[in-house]
Amino acid sequence: MDGEVVASPSKSPLPEAFLDFLNKNGLDPSIYVSSHSTPRYIRLKPGCQAQLPEIEAEIKCKLKEVSWLPDFYYLPPDVRIASTKAYQEGKIYGIDAASGAAVLALGISPGDHVLDLCAAPGAKLCMILDLLGCSGSVTGVDVARHRLAASRTMLQKYALGDRCRLFVADGATFSLIPLRVQSNSKSCNAKVDDNSEIYNQWTPRRSWKERKRMAKARENIASKMFSQMQDPELIFYGCNSGVVGFSKHDVYRNINDLEISQFGYDKVLVDAECTHDGSIKHIQKFEQWGWTTLSRRVLDADRTDDVTILQLKLLTNGFRLLKVGGCLVYSTCSLTVAQNEDVVEQFLSRHVTAELVEIEAAKTWPCRQARIPNTLRFDPLTSATSGLFVAKFTKLAA
Ligand SMILES: C[S@@+](CC[C@H](N)C(=O)[O-])C[C@H]1O[C@@H](n2cnc3c(N)ncnc32)[C@H](O)[C@@H]1O
Numbered sequence: 262m263d264g265e266v267v268a269s270p271s272k273s274p275l276p277e278a279f280l281d282f283l284n285k286n287g288l289d290p291s292i293y294v295s296s297h298s299t300p301r302y303i304r305l306k307p308g309c310q311a312q313l314p315e316i317e318a319e320i321k322c323k324l325k326e327v328s329w330l331p332d333f334y335y336l337p338p339d340v341r342i343a344s345t346k347a348y349q350e351g352k353i354y355g356i357d358a359a360s361g362a363a364v365l366a367l368g369i370s371p372g373d374h375v376l377d378l379c380a381a382p383g384a385k386l387c388m389i390l391d392l393l394g395c396s397g398s399v400t401g402v403d404v405a406r407h408r409l410a411a412s413r414t415m416l417q418k419y420a421l422g423d424r425c426r427l428f429v430a431d432g433a434t435f436s437l438i439p440l441r442v443q444s445n446s447k448s449c450n451a452k453v454d455d456n457s458e459i460y461n462q463w464t465p466r467r468s469w470k471e472r473k474r475m476a477k478a479r480e481n482i483a484s485k486m487f488s489q490m491q492d493p494e495l496i497f498y499g500c501n502s503g504v505v506g507f508s509k510h511d512v513y514r515n516i517n518d519l520e521i522s523q524f525g526y527d528k529v530l531v532d533a534e535c536t537h538d539g540s541i542k543h544i545q546k547f548e549q550w551g552w553t554t555l556s557r558r559v560l561d562a563d564r565t566d567d568v569t570i571l572q573l574k575l576l577t578n579g580f581r582l583l584k585v586g587g588c589l590v591y592s593t594c595s596l597t598v599a600q601n602e603d604v605v606e607q608f609l610s611r612h613v614t615a616e617l618v619e620i621e622a623a624k625t626w627p628c629r630q631a632r633i634p635n636t637l638r639f640d641p642l643t644s645a646t647s648g649l650f651v652a653k654f655t656k657l658a659a
Contacts, residue, residue: 276552279544282560286538286597292640292648293541299641301336302327302358306419307391309352316347329625330361351419356384359639359649362628363532363592364388366620366653372396373527374439378432378579381405383412385532390421398503400526401427402435402493413497423499430493433574437493438516438525438582440503460504460512463497518581522659525584533572535593535600536565539640539648543594565599572604580608580615580656588618589654594647596640601650602632614657 275290283290303324305313317323320340327333333356342348342355364385369375371394380386380401389399403409406429416422428435492513498504504512516524536559537543547555558564576591583589591608593600609615617635627645631638636652 275544276547276555278552278556278560279538282536282538286599288538288596292596292642298338299541299645299647301338302356302361302646303334303336303342303353304356304361304388304391305332305334306352306354307332309347312347312352316345316353319345319347327358329627330358330365333358333361354384354387354415354419356388357647357649359628359644359646359651360385360532361388362623362626362637362639362646363590363649363651364392364530365622366590366651367528367530368588368621369393369528374441375399375528375530376439376526376579376582377401377530377532378435378575379403379532379534380427381408381412383415385530386412386425387415387419387421389530390416390425393424395424397424397527398439398501399425400437400439400502401425402430402432403427404429404431406494406496409496416497416499422497422502424501426498426502426504427496428493429496430491432531433571433578435493435578435582436515437513438521440507440511441524458508458510460498460507460509462500462505521582522585522656525582525587527584527587529579529583529587529589531575531579531589531591533575533591533593533600535568535572535595536560536597537594539596539650540594541641542647565597569599569604572600573607576604576608577612580612580654583656585614585656585658587656589656591652591654593650596638596648596650598632601638601652602636605633605636605652614659615654616657618653618655620651620653 275293280290313324320342322337322340324334327335336342342353347353367375367389369389369392373393374397375389375393377386377389377399381403383401386399386401393399401409401412403412409427409429413427416425428437495504495512538559544555572593579589591605595601605617609617617633619635620637623637627643628637628639629643630636631650636650639646639649641648
């Protein structure tokens with residue numbers, strides 16, 4: 262561990278730079294008091310309920326249901342799931358209850374077309390797909406290729422990829438809408454035409470031509486500004502994701518704002534990049550990485566200013582891709598006002614068609630209202646979860 266460390270209410274002392282950051286942002290360090298006793302959570306894949314006794318026998322403890330969140334269970338702190346059969350067979354996955362609440366706030370219905378604009382590593386993406394059932398589609402976007410590749414691995418492990426497509430892209434400029442067609446009317450084994458213009462079933466093995474094209478695209482990314490230069494890179498698509506059987510022209514079709522208002526996404530999640538200060542587990546990782554890394558990578562004033570600009574851009578673009586009447590959830594695992602309420606206020610002041618809406622399900626959630634009515638805050642003390650800010654918007658007709 263490096264950097265000066267002062268005593269803090271948490272078991273493991275927080276570095277002075279972090280306490281300073283909390284102080285500057287008006288955050289009370291006592292919310293981290295109970296962070297060491299904050300429970301962990303798992304979500305049981307729907308349909309696996311009958312196997313609960315078997316899972317409990319394997320982990321040698323009884324799993325207590327989270328009363329306010331369907332399919333979620335508390336996981337005792339000393340229980341490791343990585344080596345269990347249930348985990349390896351994709352019956353359970355680790356996801357904080359506050360994250361589960363953010364997904365539930367979307368109010369996903371079967372048949373929805375959902376956009377997850379900052380999707381990696383993918384716990385929320387998996388839950389969205391679980392809730393979607395067997396119609397509709399999910400488009401996952403993330404700027405970090407390696408992180409999105411990890412999401413792809415998750416989708417495959419949990420057998421959730423059928424209706425999902427993943428793009429490496431800048432969420433602030435991503436512009437593709439879902440293909441609102443009977444995607445399952447196209448065969449999964451659609452014939453590839455000679456010019457490879459029609460998408461065939463996705464396979465991890467790409468043709469030599471395709472790999473060369475992708476390598477070249479990546480070289481360009483390294484040397485030029487990603488967002489302005491590149492088409493989103495499609496790194497995965499399931500059989501019923503609205504890609505198989507369609508042409509690149511269909512998938513990459515440019516559309517105008519009027520079309521988006523009709524054919525855009527039904528639900529959008531903007532789980533934005535942030536300073537992660539609400540996630541004490543993330544902050545604790547800096548015990549190994551070094552507290553100076555925390556100051557440089559997280560707390561640096563330029564970086565936090567940049568992050569709020571990015572958050573506003575992500576929220577703005579997510580909202581642009583939403584159809585009229587659709588819902589968008591903005592969440593961050595930061596607890597600062599600058600990354601939450603301030604971003605929401607700036608966004609609302611620029612978008613007359615955006616309306617903050619009440620999250621109905623939240624009436625039974627152990628969270629508190631944030632500074633703006635209808636916005637929510639989870640934290641270890643109030644909610645026994647990781648920290649999370651959640652706001653839900655709808656799009657009105659212009
Ligand atoms: C808080 S994490 C998202 C967690 C994810 N929703 C989940 O549940 O696993 C934020 C993500 O935003 C991504 N990100 C950062 N800048 C981005 C951008 N400009 N466009 C899209 N994604 C971005 C990061 O790579 C990171 O994976």
